[in-house]
Amino acid sequence: MNEDKNALLAAGHIELTGQFVAGSNFTFLVTLSRAGVTLEAVYKPLRGEMPLWDFPEESLARREAAAYVLSEALGWNLVPPTVIREDGPFGRGSIQLFIPHDPRRNYFSMETKEKKRLRPAAAFDLLANNADRKGSHILLDADDHIWLIDHGLCFHAQPKLRTVIWDFRGEGIPADLLADIEKLPSLLEKGATLRKRLRAYLTSGEINALAARARHILRQPVYPQPDPRRRPYPWPLV
Numbered sequence: 001m002n003e004d005k006n007a008l009l010a011a012g013h014i015e016l017t018g019q020f021v022a023g024s025n026f027t028f029l030v031t032l033s034r035a036g037v038t039l040e041a042v043y044k045p046l047r048g049e050m051p052l053w054d055f056p057e058e059s060l061a062r063r064e065a066a067a068y069v070l071s072e073a074l075g076w077n078l079v080p081p082t083v084i085r086e087d088g089p090f091g092r093g094s095i096q097l098f099i100p101h102d103p104r105r106n107y108f109s110m111e112t113k114e115k116k117r118l119r120p121a122a123a124f125d126l127l128a129n130n131a132d133r134k135g136s137h138i139l140l141d142a143d144d145h146i147w148l149i150d151h152g153l154c155f156h157a158q159p160k161l162r163t164v165i166w167d168f169r170g171e172g173i174p175a176d177l178l179a180d181i182e183k184l185p186s187l188l189e190k191g192a193t194l195r196k197r198l199r200a201y202l203t204s205g206e207i208n209a210l211a212a213r214a215r216h217i218l219r220q221p222v223y224p225q226p227d228p229r230r231r232p233y234p235w236p237l238v
Helices: 002-011 060-074 112-128 175-181 193-199 204-219
Strands: 013-020 027-034 037-045 082-085 093-097 138-140 146-148
Touching: 002 027, 002 037, 002 082, 002 093, 013 037, 037 060, 060 082, 060 093, 060 112, 060 193, 112 138, 112 146, 112 175, 112 204, 175 204, 193 204
Parallel strands: none
Antiparallel strands: 013 027, 027 037, 037 093, 082 093, 138 146
């Protein structure tokens, strides 16, 4: 099913239908159509990104796509299908499948039993070095599947983890997640397919840092504690 959606995301006609105004970067709702099939998607143009001192200019959309590639490589199905398009209404940018959801349901409205399902999300953010995991970046669809969105501030080579998900600090990372993470270092070696795919979106140094984080998790397979030496929470929290 993702292959069909990816094909439509990659080649469907783009029609601008709305704008999300809550964020700091330009974000639009678009409808993609091809051969009588349509779907809604979220479009983030590079031209609409607010410059940041610690992330390269016009790199956030590429990081959105890299997060999807990583999620799929792990087999975790956490990030909605995402591609980079050159022909968006405002130029080059990311196009991500829109997930219908109730915006009132997010991390802060989850019950304890629901939050227990966030262990893969917390492990993903460790790997991706997510600097901005807000509560509203965690969605539940109609089938209660958990989706993670807004990965523009990921994959920095330096430690940047800022997240609302500290529920599992000090707890061991589950064995099934570790088994998936164990595959990453070899998949990220020079010449490997995953490295080639990520190289379209990230620098070699950022990919090397991802591999190093995977190896670190395998050596110390425990969810970390918030680092008191720096800000461990995003702002705003939601």
